Amino acid sequence: MLTNTRTDDLKTVSPVERLHALIAADMAATDRLIHARMGSEVALIPDLSKHLIDSGGKRLRPMLTLAAAQAGGYSGDNHVKLAAAVEFIHTATLLHDDVVDESALRRGKVSANLMWGNKPSVLVGDFLFSRSFQLMVETGNLTVLDILAGAAAIIAEGEVMQLKSTNNLGVTEEHYLNVVSAKTAALFSAAAKSGAELTSRNRDFVAAMEDYGNNLGIAFQLVDDALDYSGRQALMGKTVGDDFREAKMTLPIILAYARADDATRPFWKRVIETGNQTESDLDRAITLVEQTGAIQETMRRARAYADQAKTALAVLPDSDIHRALSDIADFCVERAY
Amino acid sequence: MLTNTRTDDLKTVSPVERLHALIAADMAATDRLIHARMGSEVALIPDLSKHLIDSGGKRLRPMLTLAAAQAGGYSGDNHVKLAAAVEFIHTATLLHDDVVDESALRRGKVSANLMWGNKPSVLVGDFLFSRSFQLMVETGNLTVLDILAGAAAIIAEGEVMQLKSTNNLGVTEEHYLNVVSAKTAALFSAAAKSGAELTSRNRDFVAAMEDYGNNLGIAFQLVDDALDYSGRQALMGKTVGDDFREAKMTLPIILAYARADDATRPFWKRVIETGNQTESDLDRAITLVEQTGAIQETMRRARAYADQAKTALAVLPDSDIHRALSDIADFCVERAY
Numbered sequence: 047m048l049t050n051t052r053t054d055d056l057k058t059v060s061p062v063e064r065l066h067a068l069i070a071a072d073m074a075a076t077d078r079l080i081h082a083r084m085g086s087e088v089a090l091i092p093d094l095s096k097h098l099i100d101s102g103g104k105r106l107r108p109m110l111t112l113a114a115a116q117a118g119g120y121s122g123d124n125h126v127k128l129a130a131a132v133e134f135i136h137t138a139t140l141l142h143d144d145v146v147d148e149s150a151l152r153r154g155k156v157s158a159n160l161m162w163g164n165k166p167s168v169l170v171g172d173f174l175f176s177r178s179f180q181l182m183v184e185t186g187n188l189t190v191l192d193i194l195a196g197a198a199a200i201i202a203e204g205e206v207m208q209l210k211s212t213n214n215l216g217v218t219e220e221h222y223l224n225v226v227s228a229k230t231a232a233l234f235s236a237a238a239k240s241g242a243e244l245t246s247r248n249r250d251f252v253a254a255m256e257d258y259g260n261n262l263g264i265a266f267q268l269v270d271d272a273l274d275y276s277g278r279q280a281l282m283g284k285t286v287g288d289d290f291r292e293a294k295m296t297l298p299i300i301l302a303y304a305r306a307d308d309a310t311r312p313f314w315k316r317v318i319e320t321g322n323q324t325e326s327d328l329d330r331a332i333t334l335v336e337q338t339g340a341i342q343e344t345m346r347r348a349r350a351y352a353d354q355a356k357t358a359l360a361v362l363p364d365s366d367i368h369r370a371l372s373d374i375a376d377f378c379v380e381r382a383y
Numbered sequence: 384m385l386t387n388t389r390t391d392d393l394k395t396v397s398p399v400e401r402l403h404a405l406i407a408a409d410m411a412a413t414d415r416l417i418h419a420r421m422g423s424e425v426a427l428i429p430d431l432s433k434h435l436i437d438s439g440g441k442r443l444r445p446m447l448t449l450a451a452a453q454a455g456g457y458s459g460d461n462h463v464k465l466a467a468a469v470e471f472i473h474t475a476t477l478l479h480d481d482v483v484d485e486s487a488l489r490r491g492k493v494s495a496n497l498m499w500g501n502k503p504s505v506l507v508g509d510f511l512f513s514r515s516f517q518l519m520v521e522t523g524n525l526t527v528l529d530i531l532a533g534a535a536a537i538i539a540e541g542e543v544m545q546l547k548s549t550n551n552l553g554v555t556e557e558h559y560l561n562v563v564s565a566k567t568a569a570l571f572s573a574a575a576k577s578g579a580e581l582t583s584r585n586r587d588f589v590a591a592m593e594d595y596g597n598n599l600g601i602a603f604q605l606v607d608d609a610l611d612y613s614g615r616q617a618l619m620g621k622t623v624g625d626d627f628r629e630a631k632m633t634l635p636i637i638l639a640y641a642r643a644d645d646a647t648r649p650f651w652k653r654v655i656e657t658g659n660q661t662e663s664d665l666d667r668a669i670t671l672v673e674q675t676g677a678i679q680e681t682m683r684r685a686r687a688y689a690d691q692a693k694t695a696l697a698v699l700p701d702s703d704i705h706r707a708l709s710d711i712a713d714f715c716v717e718r719a720y
Contacts, residue, residue, distance in 0.1 A: 088543050088544050090546070145482075165546055169542045169543045170543065172475075172538075173540060175509070175535075177536055179528070179535070180533060180536060188523060192520045195516040195520055198513035198516070199513035201513075202513055203423055203510060205506045206503060
């Protein structure tokens, strides 16, 4: 762990990097454990896992676990096991998502399902999911097992709910928010909460970390969904318009369609309901979500969730880690600009 | 639980039904728990789960858990939670298998992936897998969690290993047996072992149940693979020749190819290596696996594993449950005749 004296030097880097520096030793230990535990005599398993795990993901979720444990003064090594378990759950859901979405790119690389086929992606996802539970069992802590098993069930429910979001202009904001809470925020929340739980600190601290993770997760997904209609996405190694091409009803489209006039409603019906899209449709969709203010409104709401995440932390004593977590909530929204 | 006085009346029914009668109350409780826990506000989840869970599977794996617990004199209710968890793991792997295999039939019904598509099958599998861990957490027993999380990882490894068995005449008997041990026997073994573990009886009992489950599982899979080349399969509500059409190297083909002469080797190369099959090829394959004695040899080995399963039980005191389990090992082989 770094001493506080370095914190000032790090003010100019992103808050994610700043938090990373504060928990650098634990992150390195987590990375070592991740690589050790994704091993298998069946070579395809580490090959495929490595493809995704080493592809430059930010490791935001395990960082929340480690940060919560460190903020709570935890001194054992179960937080590292838990952080690796959280990353394995995340990786497994990405592998299954890509099969489900038939994605071509993931983190700027060809997705595992396109490189190896759907079959290994489903099965390696199952393997990593099982490994995550083995790591949790090693902590010997049934409460964190309960938190993360519950989150895993909620994530799957959210993904199933999301299936209804395709080709369906009738999707409501409420349905969308339920999906986002389940498929994304549940793991952010469980990651932070389980790290806090290890410290056995007071319930207010555990509840604050859970609340922070939940609101950060929703903000994060809202921004992601806005970015899918933004040119900035290309800079981040992701294809723009994935959601659009899948005719998925995310908040930008829900809002743009609610604000559409008679001239543009037939466009949305064609591209979303029938999924019948031509080359130039994405550009028109981007123009429309911008013109109707749907992107600004999506970002406004993301901002509100990020603020709630910061409010959750405000009850906690001031510390470098709390400040970094608070700044991450801001950064999560600001990365879109 | 039934009293022993009914046992004699049940001698004429199959050993599976006889064991079922001995643990009838626990099986009924397990069924209730399964139906309660596959529930979700997301209607597609119970709909799809019910399709598979109510389709007349024998519930053999949860029966092993309950039988082991009862044989060991267990008196709590964690065995019911564990049995439901075992069935959920099994159901999740079936759902993912069918996506992976692109199967059209499962237990005589149209498979879930054909009815609802691959996406819900992957995600509902994930949901049931998560639910299984929630049930295990409720037992509060970290040892059984460890046993079943380990088995789940091994199952996934086995399924990945099995991918190499397609279109590959070079698959060895050793590779095949490793696949069978992992993808099938690991759950039989963990189901029996975890039930025994709950009773905290002596280590010999736990080891015997683990050994029994492992050998029973291998025998079970060998017979299944032999049945895929048998007309009897149709009577059991399964399509004949699934493995053949998928060009999967199971023991009957491994043995038949090893014994093939110059006249038949080109046939195997075409139908397995290139997967280029015509309507009449299955009949020819069935004739060849019979003529070369490959089916008889597969069944002879299944018999040997079933005998090992019985030997494992022989160290235990005589009881109705032990006799029923021993008879199930015989029945598992005899069902093929």
